Amino acid sequence: MVSERMLGLGTARSVIRELFEYGKQRAAVVGAENIFDFSIGNPSVPPPPQVNETAIRLLQTEDSTALHGYTSAQGDAGVRKAIADNLNARYGTDYTGDQLYMSVGAAAALCCCFNGLACPGDEFVVIAPYFPEYKVFIEGSGAAMRLIQPDPDTLQIDPEALAAAVGPHTKGVVVNSPNNPSGVIYTEETLKAAAAVLEAKSAQYGHPIYLISDEPYREIVFEGYSVPWIPHIYKDTIVCYSFSKSLSLPGERIGYVLVPSQVTNSARVYAAVAGAGRSLGYVNAPSLFQRVAAECCGLTSDTSIYERNAKLLVTSLREMGYQCIQPQGAFYLFLKCPEPDDKAFSLRARDYDLLLVPGVGFGMTGWVRLAFCVQTEMIQRALPKFRELLDSYK
Numbered sequence: 001m002v003s004e005r006m007l008g009l010g011t012a013r014s015v016i017r018e019l020f021e022y023g024k025q026r027a028a029v030v031g032a033e034n035i036f037d038f039s040i041g042n043p044s045v046p047p048p049p050q051v052n053e054t055a056i057r058l059l060q061t062e063d064s065t066a067l068h069g070y071t072s073a074q075g076d077a078g079v080r081k082a083i084a085d086n087l088n089a090r091y092g093t094d095y096t097g098d099q100l101y102m103s104v105g106a107a108a109a110l111c112c113c114f115n116g117l118a119c120p121g122d123e124f125v126v127i128a129p130y131f132p133e134y135k136v137f138i139e140g141s142g143a144a145m146r147l148i149q150p151d152p153d154t155l156q157i158d159p160e161a162l163a164a165a166v167g168p169h170t171k172g173v174v175v176n177s178p179n180n181p182s183g184v185i186y187t188e189e190t191l192k193a194a195a196a197v198l199e200a201k202s203a204q205y206g207h208p209i210y211l212i213s214d215e216p217y218r219e220i221v222f223e224g225y226s227v228p229w230i231p232h233i234y235k236d237t238i239v240c241y242s243f244s245k246s247l248s249l250p251g252e253r254i255g256y257v258l259v260p261s262q263v264t265n266s267a268r269v270y271a272a273v274a275g276a277g278r279s280l281g282y283v284n285a286p287s288l289f290q291r292v293a294a295e296c297c298g299l300t301s302d303t304s305i306y307e308r309n310a311k312l313l314v315t316s317l318r319e320m321g322y323q324c325i326q327p328q329g330a331f332y333l334f335l336k337c338p339e340p341d342d343k344a345f346s347l348r349a350r351d352y353d354l355l356l357v358p359g360v361g362f363g364m365t366g367w368v369r370l371a372f373c374v375q376t377e378m379i380q381r382a383l384p385k386f387r388e389l390l391d392s393y394k
């Protein structure tokens, strides 16, 4: 016998992966240049040169037994200090290394938070559209996920929906900004309204409602927009970060959890995050890339192509008659389907070799997601296909 839940998770591919695999099979038939794969959020630009230079220097100059050896379970102390110092320089904070837990990307950071916080009967509120793995991670911690819809025009958080969803069993609320799959950045005003709701509810129920801020796209921000530092807005914020997107390192699996000292019961929360890391086997994030992250945490890849791609897609698709949400950061575009059924639209798009992820998996029907971390030239070649696809509805 095996766990039915794990069996289900292990055999069912995510819709995104399924589309990605379909793309590879189809490319073998029609040629890779004839497939327009907007399915997966894999950065399309290399890391900044300092990443490889640092890794090579460390490999060539450091004692390799130590370099590849175990670090502390929560990560190397020098690494955590360097990352805390970098955050302090950027946000005017006074974090210390012992508020950071190095993790295997944002995925493990989130799992450590959910498992560290969840008590029997707890719920976490998630705002659509959302990264589908949240459901897997939250349910894996024994908690339940409660989904709320955003403001339908802006996809910002709807404070009334939030207030209606938060109850006595709410342990936390997850926010992701810049957002996957919409590219929306929650404004300071939105976040302040959400914080006011959570403060009132925490007082009403007599326990803190934690805000878990999932920030792998924090530095991928387009002109005219900025990402507020959420711990400045809401005291009980725990940050989950990843270098996967900002430094184009998704395969190296490096990120962290930050539990600022201002968080209610911060020492207990941090210890519980570390305990969850222990229980899940997420101790000692990859040691070489901890060291690389410490030296490169002030850098980002050249993400200008994402902004160029966003502009090209938005202008061209709107000209054709599509409706979409203006991406403000990250590398995703949320496109309104010309029919209510996003799965049907995604299937029809396949006829034009356009691979678009249906919105239903992100908690919003009637939309598809395009990951535009692709070559601009591929977008240019895809545009006539988008026109044909829309014309097929006329």
Ligand code: PLP
Pocket (backbone or CB within 6 Å): 041, 104, 105, 106, 107, 108, 131, 176, 180, 214, 216, 241, 242, 243, 244, 250, 254, 255
């Ligand atoms: N959170 C969001 C919103 C994401 O988009 C992703 C990856 O795409 C993750 C978390 C997981 O990131 P990581 O690769 O660092 O585990």
